[in-house]
Amino acid sequence: MARKILFQDAIREALDQEMARDPSVIVMGEDVVGGTGAPGEMDAWGGVLGVTKGLYGKYGNRIMDTPISESAFVGAAVGAATCGMRPVVELMFIDFMGVCFDQIYNQAAKFRYMFGGKAQTPVVVRTMIGAGFRAAAQHSQCLYPMFTHVPGLKVVVPSSPYDAKGLLIQAIRDNDPVIFCEHKALYAMEGEVPEESYTIPFGEANVVREGKDVTVVALGRMVGFATKVADDLAKGGISCEVIDPRTTSPFDEDTVLESVENTGRLVVVDEASPRCGMAADIAALVAQKGFSFLEAPIEMVTAPHTPVPFNGVLEDLYIPGPAKIEAAIRKVKGYKG
Amino acid sequence: MARKILFQDAIREALDQEMARDPSVIVMGEDVVGGTGAPGEMDAWGGVLGVTKGLYGKYGNRIMDTPISESAFVGAAVGAATCGMRPVVELMFIDFMGVCFDQIYNQAAKFRYMFGGKAQTPVVVRTMIGAGFRAAAQHSQCLYPMFTHVPGLKVVVPSSPYDAKGLLIQAIRDNDPVIFCEHKALYAMEGEVPEESYTIPFGEANVVREGKDVTVVALGRMVGFATKVADDLAKGGISCEVIDPRTTSPFDEDTVLESVENTGRLVVVDEASPRCGMAADIAALVAQKGFSFLEAPIEMVTAPHTPVPFNGVLEDLYIPGPAKIEAAIRKVKGYKG
Amino acid sequence: MSVALSVEDLLEAYRTMRTIREFEDRLHVEFAKGGIPGFVHLYAGEEASATGVCMNLNDHDHIASNHRGHGHSIAKGVDVHGMMAEIFGKRTGTCRGKGGSMHIADFDRGMMGANGIVGGGPPLVCGAALAHKLRGTGGVAVAFFGDGASNQGTTFESMNLASVWKLPVVFVAENNGYAEATASKFSVACGDIATRAAAFGMPGVTVDGHDFFAVFEAMRIATERARRGDGPSLIECKLDRYYGHFEGDNQNYRGPDEVKNLRANKDCLQRFAKALTGDHGIAAESLAAIDRDVLALIEDAVAQALAAPNPEPADLLTDVYIKY
Amino acid sequence: MSVALSVEDLLEAYRTMRTIREFEDRLHVEFAKGGIPGFVHLYAGEEASATGVCMNLNDHDHIASNHRGHGHSIAKGVDVHGMMAEIFGKRTGTCRGKGGSMHIADFDRGMMGANGIVGGGPPLVCGAALAHKLRGTGGVAVAFFGDGASNQGTTFESMNLASVWKLPVVFVAENNGYAEATASKFSVACGDIATRAAAFGMPGVTVDGHDFFAVFEAMRIATERARRGDGPSLIECKLDRYYGHFEGDNQNYRGPDEVKNLRANKDCLQRFAKALTGDHGIAAESLAAIDRDVLALIEDAVAQALAAPNPEPADLLTDVYIKY
């Protein structure tokens, strides 16, 4: 599989293949087409960063622009899902969840349970996450810990083009509501992606790199950072196992616990805010179920407990970067109990 | 201080005293008065469970009924706060945050930071949390982990009438936005409460009960359960230290860490959902900063990762109760590394 | 009325209205006895609305309801035994005891769920309507919501979205004058909710919600428009609830004798019965026979609900994708 | 026009409009050079709206803005040097470099903030207006929002709340025909946004947003009504933006020559200048002098912004209540 494509093209390809395969798959969101009602071109944008560009030409009214009414159109996607469609709705930035969260966590997430197993809500919410674009406090958040907190939601945070495609196809075919978090700084990442359709099951972590000294669990954009640090440290004789959970809910506990059983040391890296975040979630898991394996304190490397600043110098400090990851790894490696 | 009053009366008293003291304190929400525009009595409800009853007679138009438009009136409270008022807005059930969350986490929480320190937003959101009322999946959630996740918010979860009054007065005087979470099952709890006004600082945990074998950290309704279990176990020779953090953000790390330093064992009890929840948050803190103190795995006792069921038998199983707390304490106490 | 309903239709409508009334009156009694857990919002008094609306729908059409959902469910054909058992929290309930009064749903009947969130339903019906539209089924989706919900942002957005996408939706605003203890006179700034239709480029009409025929006719027009592909409509039914907002509400915000007068002068069932036995020449005994049937049905539903088992402890962890 | 503006007022208005134009044109250039981080939404073309509105306000009145906030801020009196530095992310900026273009706020000038969330502002101004009302200040609060934002639930709710509470709010809908690449013709189901005022029991008017005088007059009436205690109003300004939705947008959704024609035939500054030098007998040189001043001001603001320091690393952790 030598073909290399961009992360954002992998997402488009997943949508394209699923729309071709299953007529119940539909796409909606603000400017996912672009140009509706306007005098110029249709398919003018294909999403704010061009991810869905071209689908309109192939699928016509199965991809729809919406008014800026997130509650209504996310809710419409949820409602359509309960009626047999498989909507993929785009919430442009995850930061905007605050105007439509109810439809996600009180409606979509709860139907199956609350209705005694008699409803099914196969909706996917695609949404951009993450800092690094100088987009400031309201366009740079991760927020997936909030979705992970909600029973009934599945939450995906892909870290590579390959995973993005396989996980999105899985998300579309899944019968539960899925929050699919695309890090905007990964859109331009290139990677090998098979042309044919494939799925990656949820709840199966990817061991990105094997190692024996320290387990490093990282998500999304942090996976690349962690791998780079691990490569560098390997030269100096520190062997890190890098694990990408890929889905935060369901979460692959076993792979993380087995790794810590081997290494005895854990660093969790997450770009989200620290309090009640994914780093804490994973650390707590290991402190409860893998305590006897631990030979050192668990280090968490996260963003600080602040909003995301606009200025680039500050934003770069905000993002948990390779230097902080390396320091944490060295710290747990050097720990003597 | 021999006077005993109910938790809900302690809340009313705090509001009453602050409204009397400071004319910029105002109250708004759905039916916090009750009867507006109607042919019958004014102050008909004083909130859905009667907590604000009587304030209208004293403060007239400083307490206001609202349409069912949570984004607008929560946002209005936020906006008024930036203009020098000290609004206390009631979001009837925390479950309803989904229709107004943006105004809380993207607006109120971020102003001070995003505007370079030049704004201040002294708003309090009072809201009911918790299971136990057979109110089913959309009226029984805790959800404070989501607010705790947000930098810029302060989050309070009182466990007694005394704390409710002192923490609410503190919340009203505080210059940051505060989410004040009132467990509905505690409203009828009676306890000693001084008549005079007093504040309890944020970020200072309450050591409800001292002990030397196991540290038990519990929040809200769980504090009572944990204390009861601790009392019982004391008879059998297990000495538990019960800590109530009172505020989840800011969080009193020191008190918890010092206690674990003494006991070596930690059980965290929380009614919220487990993933990215407060139990995980506290466990992770100790796994990072208190690892060397730990002599046993950290046990987390939480609700299961499901919505809250309606049926009473199921709901009682859902709530982390004394039996589960006791089992967890015995487990960590009995652990031999 | 421009479309003649058959005698069978009329009797069916009567049966539906009577079933709702009996169901709710009985719940009022059972709640007072302490047998019913949680929050219960009764629909008694408003029967002509649910019935007049749903008589225009078939099993493939959809409705989304609100917290006051028993009437909508019954009118849409949800099994009364299942509903009663659900409200008692039993394993034989529509949602196996996990939902309760506020969360009754039955997708086989096109009932998308009662809802504990005010304004939760309108977005969902846009989705059901979109599914109908894309599949060309000719189906319709209806959102029932109250005067209070008419002020919720989700409701406004849904009206705009339905209009923009030309969806086969009917928005049914049941204006019973109150949202909990707050009067719609205060909360709805424009007075009549139907006025709001113009803000979303759709027809809007206010009808007397005590009058089955008025509701039916407004809904007939709106449904035809929707099925034709001409887009959504808004119908405001002005009506009244007989009980409190929820069981336990002492209703001190209402006028003295307000409910007594309503029951005496505006009751939709009495009015409908009168029309049937008058204009439509149906024998009073036909109605009385239905009344007896319905009474027996509700009696049986309560008896079965009381006798039914609670869910199994294991049910706590089912119907959600994974255990932690 | 029913109220005569003095020559000073008119020159001040001209200066404001020219300042906004120059500010935005210069940002367009600076952005292309790569010096400006993040998302930048320019207001050029719409100057008559912010200016006509804010000329009716004083420092104690409030406005809340949106992502396209530079014009509103300048019209409300926010310091241009601080704004420019903020947009470049510098420590000398209005928000010390932590907010950027989308989050400029200055509470001393009653500017409650640009906003990255569409529909974020309308609820906030209800609060500012409530504060004015409870304190009896006679102050007014204004929400600026676009045609896209006019479909957001928060906006609808705020209009209803302001009406129900009789708040001194003016809702200013700036309808520039597009929300990003989506036309308001599609997204606003009722056509004119002003139509929606009736849904909330308030007066609504559509004005030519290229015409300073039309905006000023509509705002004068709305502001008087608000200050009198008679409640909110809705003003829809129909206008056009000259640049893309944000810098970088190729605007392929617009008609051929659309912007060229707008600039040639509808430009609000040209039109205003013509009125001043014509009807109002102001010397062209007075305007030219202002133009020179403004150019120098913007030049200086850019120079200072470029020279200004970045925030200190320690600033990352300040202005939020606690460190973890």
Ligand SMILES: Cc1ncc(C[n+]2csc(CCOP(=O)(O)OP(=O)(O)O)c2C)c(N)n1
């Ligand atoms: C988002 C949200 N806000 C508030 C509530 C609490 N609540 C439940 S029913 C209700 C009143 C609803 O009034 P209306 O829509 O007129 O319906 P009615 O009860 O009159 O049938 C309120 C405020 C809720 N369930 N959800």
Ligand SMILES: Cc1ncc(C[n+]2csc(CCOP(=O)(O)OP(=O)(O)O)c2C)c(N)n1
């Ligand atoms: C809640 C939310 N949804 C979507 C966006 C993305 N977005 C930013 S500006 C914009 C278009 C706004 O259009 P309009 O209100 O007409 O203002 P204009 O840009 O035309 O001035 C959109 C969709 C956002 N920032 N917030």
Ligand SMILES: [Mg+2]
């Ligand atoms: Mg009502």
Ligand SMILES: [Mg+2]
């Ligand atoms: Mg626009």
